[in-house]
Amino acid sequence: MDIQKAFCPRCGEPAEEGLCxxxxxxxxxxxxxxxxxxxxxxxxxxxxxxxxxxxxxxxxxxxxxxxxxxxxxxxxxxxxxxxxxxxxxxxxxxxxxxxxxxxxxxxxxxxxxxxxxxxxxxxEQCDRCSRISGGYYEGIIQVRATDRKINAYEREVAASIAQQAEDSLQEGGERLSFVTSIDETRDGVDIVVGSQRIGQYISQMITGALGGRFTTHPKLVGEKDGRTLYRVTYSIRLPFYQKGDVVVAGKRYYEIRSVDTQHLSVFDLATGIPKTLREADITRRIGNIRDAESAIVAFTQGNTIGLLDPKTYQTREVNAVPWLDIAEGAPIRVVRDEELEQLVIVG
Ligand SMILES: [Zn+2]
Ligand SMILES: [Zn+2]
Known part of the structure; x- marks a missing residue:
C-alpha cells in the first residue's frame, strides 16, 4: 500500500495534490x-x-x-x-x-x-454609402479618341474594365474605390470614381487594352474632414488606329495587332510576316477585323482562290495566302476594300 497517496482536503477522494x-x-x-x-x-x-x-x-x-x-x-x-x-x-x-x-x-x-x-x-450608413449618396467623388476618367469618335466596342471595353476594376479593388478591401457612374457622352465615355487610386487603375487598364495614353489634371476643390480634397481628371486619348484595323501602307494590306505610343505592330495579310509601322506610313484604313464578312471559297486553283462575294454573290478572284489553309466550300473571313472593290483575306 502506497502510504504517500494524497486525499482531497474537501471531499476526501484520492487526489494527486490539492483539490480533486x-x-x-x-x-x-x-x-x-x-x-x-x-x-x-x-x-x-x-x-x-x-x-x-x-x-x-x-x-x-x-x-x-x-x-x-x-x-x-x-x-x-x-x-x-x-x-x-x-x-x-x-x-x-x-x-x-x-x-x-x-x-x-x-x-x-x-x-x-x-x-x-x-x-x-x-x-448606420457606412462610409462608402454615405459618400455615394452624398455625391462624393475624386476623379473623372474621360475616354476619348484621337480625331474620331470612340466606337461601340471601345465604349463596351471601357465600361467593363471600370466594373472589373471596382470589383477587384473592393474585393481587395479598398472600400472607397467605387465607381459612381459610367456616362455615355457624345464623344466618348465619362467614368466618375470615388478614389484617385481607382481612377489611376482604370486609366492604366483602358490604355493597356485599347492603346493610347492618358494625362492627369488635378484640381484643388477644397477641404473635407481636415484634409485637402483634389479632384483629378484622367484624360484618355485612344489612338486613331485600333487593334484589328486593316490598313493600307505602300500598296499592301496590314492588320494592326497592337498599338503603342510610337509604333504599330502589324501583320502583313499577303505574306503573314509581322512588321512594325509608323502612323505616317499608313495611307488609309479599310475596316476592322471585328466587322469582317464571311465568304465561301468557290474554288482554289494554284495561287488563285475564287471567293463568293457575300454581298453580290459574284465570284471574285484573290491571291492565296501562305498563312492560312483554305478549303473549297468552307467559309473564310474577309474585309472589304470599298475603294479598290477588293476582298482582303483576314482569317
Ligand atoms: Zn474533492
Ligand atoms: Zn453601405
Whole structure:
C-alpha cells in the first residue's frame, strides 16, 4: 500500500495534490457569457462596423450570428475540447436571440453549460454609402479618341474594365474605390470614381487594352474632414488606329495587332510576316477585323482562290495566302476594300 497517496482536503477522494478534479471544477467559473452584444451594420450594403472600421461582409448571415454569439462567450483558459452548438431565433428584425450550448472538458472531466446571448442589430450608413449618396467623388476618367469618335466596342471595353476594376479593388478591401457612374457622352465615355487610386487603375487598364495614353489634371476643390480634397481628371486619348484595323501602307494590306505610343505592330495579310509601322506610313484604313464578312471559297486553283462575294454573290478572284489553309466550300473571313472593290483575306 502506497502510504504517500494524497486525499482531497474537501471531499476526501484520492487526489494527486490539492483539490480533486471534481472539486476544482466545482470551484472554477469556467463559462461566462455577455448577455447582450450590439453589432452595427449598413442597411444599404450590409457592411459591418467593428470598432471604428467598416468592412464588407464576406460571410452568410447564419455564420455571422454564430461568430457574434461565440464572441460573447468567454471560457476559462483550462477548458479543453470545446464544442459549441448554436440555436437562434429572431423575434424582431433588430434582435436575434441565440442559445449557445457548450460541451468541453476541464481538468480531465466532461463539463457542459449553456447561455443566452441577445444580438442587437443597429443600422448606420457606412462610409462608402454615405459618400455615394452624398455625391462624393475624386476623379473623372474621360475616354476619348484621337480625331474620331470612340466606337461601340471601345465604349463596351471601357465600361467593363471600370466594373472589373471596382470589383477587384473592393474585393481587395479598398472600400472607397467605387465607381459612381459610367456616362455615355457624345464623344466618348465619362467614368466618375470615388478614389484617385481607382481612377489611376482604370486609366492604366483602358490604355493597356485599347492603346493610347492618358494625362492627369488635378484640381484643388477644397477641404473635407481636415484634409485637402483634389479632384483629378484622367484624360484618355485612344489612338486613331485600333487593334484589328486593316490598313493600307505602300500598296499592301496590314492588320494592326497592337498599338503603342510610337509604333504599330502589324501583320502583313499577303505574306503573314509581322512588321512594325509608323502612323505616317499608313495611307488609309479599310475596316476592322471585328466587322469582317464571311465568304465561301468557290474554288482554289494554284495561287488563285475564287471567293463568293457575300454581298453580290459574284465570284471574285484573290491571291492565296501562305498563312492560312483554305478549303473549297468552307467559309473564310474577309474585309472589304470599298475603294479598290477588293476582298482582303483576314482569317
Ligand atoms: Zn474533492
Ligand atoms: Zn453601405
Amino acid at each position: 478534479p471534481r472539486c476544482r471544477v466545482a470551484d472554477t467559473e469556467w463559462l461566462v457569457c455577455e448577455p447582450r452584444i450590439t453589432t452595427i451594420y449598413c442597411p444599404t450594403c450590409d457592411s459591418q462596423k467593428r470598432g471604428k472600421t467598416w468592412s464588407d461582409l464576406q460571410m452568410e448571415r447564419s455564420e455571422l450570428i454564430g461568430d457574434l454569439a461565440v464572441s460573447a462567450v468567454h471560457l476559462h483558459e483550462d477548458v479543453r475540447n470545446v464544442s459549441i452548438t448554436i440555436r437562434s431565433e429572431e423575434p424582431t428584425p433588430n434582435r436575434t436571440n441565440v442559445s449557445v450550448g457548450i460541451d468541453a472538458t476541464l481538468y480531465g472531466l466532461p463539463v457542459s453549460g449553456a447561455c443566452q446571448v441577445e444580438i442587437v442589430w443597429q443600422r
